[in-house]
Amino acid sequence: MIKFEQVSKTYPGGQQALRKVDFHVEQGEMAFLTGHSGAGKSTLLKLISIMERPTVGRVMINGHDLSAITRKQIAYIRRDIGMIFQSHQLLMDKSVYDNVSLPLVIEGHTRKNISRRVDAALEMVGLRDKARSLPITLSGGEQQRVGIARAVVNRPPLLLADEPTGNLDPKLSMEIIRLFEDFNQAGVSVFIATHDLGLIARMKYRTLTLKNGQMITDGLDDAQDQGLFR
Amino acid sequence: MSLLFKGRSHGAETVRVGGLQRIFMFFTDHLRQAVNSLGELWRAPFASLMTIGVLGFSITLPSTLYVIVKNTEQISEQWQQASEISLFLEQGVSEADAQQLLKRLRLWPEIAEVAYISADDSLKEFKLLSGFGDALNYLPSNPLPAVVLVVPTSKHASPRAAQILLDKLRKQREVDVGKLDIEWLEKLYALIGVAKDLVTLLAVLLFFAVVLIIGNTIRLNILNKKDEIVVMKLVGATDSFIQRPFLYTGFWYGLLGGLMAWVTVLFVLLWVDFSMDAFMAEYQVSFNLTSMDMSTLFFMLLVSIGLGLAGSLLSVQRHVKDIEPR
Numbered sequence: 254m255i256k257f258e259q260v261s262k263t264y265p266g267g268q269q270a271l272r273k274v275d276f277h278v279e280q281g282e283m284a285f286l287t288g289h290s291g292a293g294k295s296t297l298l299k300l301i302s303i304m305e306r307p308t309v310g311r312v313m314i315n316g317h318d319l320s321a322i323t324r325k326q327i328a329y330i331r332r333d334i335g336m337i338f339q340s341h342q343l344l345m346d347k348s349v350y351d352n353v354s355l356p357l358v359i360e361g362h363t364r365k366n367i368s369r370r371v372d373a374a375l376e377m378v379g380l381r382d383k384a385r386s387l388p389i390t391l392s393g394g395e396q397q398r399v400g401i402a403r404a405v406v407n408r409p410p411l412l413l414a415d416e417p418t419g420n421l422d423p424k425l426s427m428e429i430i431r432l433f434e435d436f437n438q439a440g441v442s443v444f445i446a447t448h449d450l451g452l453i454a455r456m457k458y459r460t461l462t463l464k465n466g467q468m469i470t471d472g473l474d475d476a477q478d479q480g481l482f483r
Numbered sequence: 484m485s486l487l488f489k490g491r492s493h494g495a496e497t498v499r500v501g502g503l504q505r506i507f508m509f510f511t512d513h514l515r516q517a518v519n520s521l522g523e524l525w526r527a528p529f530a531s532l533m534t535i536g537v538l539g540f541s542i543t544l545p546s547t548l549y550v551i552v553k554n555t556e557q558i559s560e561q562w563q564q565a566s567e568i569s570l571f572l573e574q575g576v577s578e579a580d581a582q583q584l585l586k587r588l589r590l591w592p593e594i595a596e597v598a599y600i601s602a603d604d605s606l607k608e609f610k611l612l613s614g615f616g617d618a619l620n621y622l623p624s625n626p627l628p629a630v631v632l633v634v635p636t637s638k639h640a641s642p643r644a645a646q647i648l649l650d651k652l653r654k655q656r657e658v659d660v661g662k663l664d665i666e667w668l669e670k671l672y673a674l675i676g677v678a679k680d681l682v683t684l685l686a687v688l689l690f691f692a693v694v695l696i697i698g699n700t701i702r703l704n705i706l707n708k709k710d711e712i713v714v715m716k717l718v719g720a721t722d723s724f725i726q727r728p729f730l731y732t733g734f735w736y737g738l739l740g741g742l743m744a745w746v747t748v749l750f751v752l753l754w755v756d757f758s759m760d761a762f763m764a765e766y767q768v769s770f771n772l773t774s775m776d777m778s779t780l781f782f783m784l785l786v787s788i789g790l791g792l793a794g795s796l797l798s799v800q801r802h803v804k805d806i807e808p809r
Contacts, residue, residue: 302717304808315487325721326486332719333487342714356718363508403718410488 538740697794737791
């Protein structure tokens with residue numbers, strides 16, 4: 254589903270964020286990406302959502318080389334990727350309903366269809382009764398769930414999450430991860446960047462670890478066993 | 484269709500909608516965005532009014548000048564059509580001789596109408612209008628000559644033909660002086676031509692200014708909504724989808740500015756008409772200012788909307804592209 258081939262990224266100014274990164278996340282897989290802050294997690298996610306382009310190497314989604322995607326096509330690529338952000342990226346002056354319906358409005362769905370799908374997405378994240386509220390009146394965990402509802406409302410085959418549990422307590426974090434598991438079981442590929450190692454340790458999922466821009470482990474939750482983060 | 488995932492359909496295609504319904508949805512979508520943009524103007528009435536005012540007044544000035552130039556043109560056309568020739572008769576010509584002249588002139592094919600104002604009538608009229616009144620009674624004799632007013636037929640009313648007719652009339656025995664003021668008419672025409680050029684120049688300069696002002700206003704709007712635009716780009720909005728509300732804002736600025744210009748032009752013309760009436764009364768001329776007709780109003784609105792759209796297009800194309808999620 255997501256395939257990196259010898260990908261390096263150097264920012265203007267010479268800062269090397271990624272060095273020869275190689276990995277492949279299969280279709281229907283759920284995987285974590287971890288590492289210190291500054292290790293290159295965000296850069297890696299930005300390469301997938303084409304917010305940045307690699308300096309060297311190839312990034313592929315579902316066998317399509319992203320370097321062939323033109324500027325105008327980027328918008329259509331992002332419709333296939335549900336993205337979840339630590340900072341939520343919600344429109345604070347629009348209701349929860351309007352926020353979640355945004356991807357569908359952009360795609361030009363009928364009103365009826367939009368309302369049906371938004372209701373379903375809000376039901377999944379347990380916020381059906383908050384549809385008319387403004388995001389500002391919701392708690393951090395609830396805002397994150399609005400972001401998740403928006404990411405899944407147009408049923409993308411791939412979910413990307415950047416520190417989705419960043420500001421949440423362990424119990425809420427677990428709830429969020431359980432949501433991702435539900436989507437994964439429905440066939441969606443899920444790729445989560447997090448530095449919350451405790452959270453990863455409680456689950457047996459594939460974990461990719463970045464350190465100074467290099468991929469140092471790629472396997473089943475063995476980061477802690479190697480004592481990398483002590 | 485999705486670019487990355489075969490078989491994953493996109494947007495409205497997932498739900499089977501007929502062609503007619505899709506067209507209908509296209510229009511309802513646009514209508515919704517247009518109404519939203521109008522609503523946003525409404526929510527910041529002061530800022531919106533300032534921009535609309537700039538547009539309105541910028542269009543008012545050239546429009547008013549245009550109406551005035553057009554009116555002057557019309558008036559001079561009337562004068563040209565009338566192209567009256569005044570023949571001042573010799574002092575010694577008797578009433579009977581004058582009548583004889585009139586009879587002769589009426590037979591000329593070039594002449595449509597002749598009128599005779601005797602020396603006494605001239606004096607009476609002069610007394611009435613000049614305000615000298617009784618002072619004139621002290622004159623030993625009437626100094627004014629009898630006058631014959633000749634109106635040429637429309638065929639002979641043009642400056643050149645009227646000049647030939649005048650030369651012919653001057654040769655009549657009874658005529659002392661013949662006058663046709665063609666020169667000043669021609670000067671007036673030249674003057675109107677210059678005025679027209681100036682109005683055009685002024686309009687072009689003002690229109691440029693308006694486009695830049697609207698462009699700048701929309702630019703500020705775009706920057707104010709930077710966060711929202713970033714979010715929209717993150718969830719897959721195309722540039723043209725993001726641009727649309729701003730273009731509608733430009734459209735509304737144009738329409739409202741145009742309507743405002745129309746109202747102000749009407750007020751200005753009413754005011755000019757009023758002061759013109761007082762001025763014209765002095766000369767005993769009735770004069771009606773022709774205002775704007777429907778097609779001119781329509782054209783004005785069209786220009787205004789065009790300017791609004793041009794301004795927003797200018798800034799939307801530059802700035803929406805520049806805002807990218809980082």
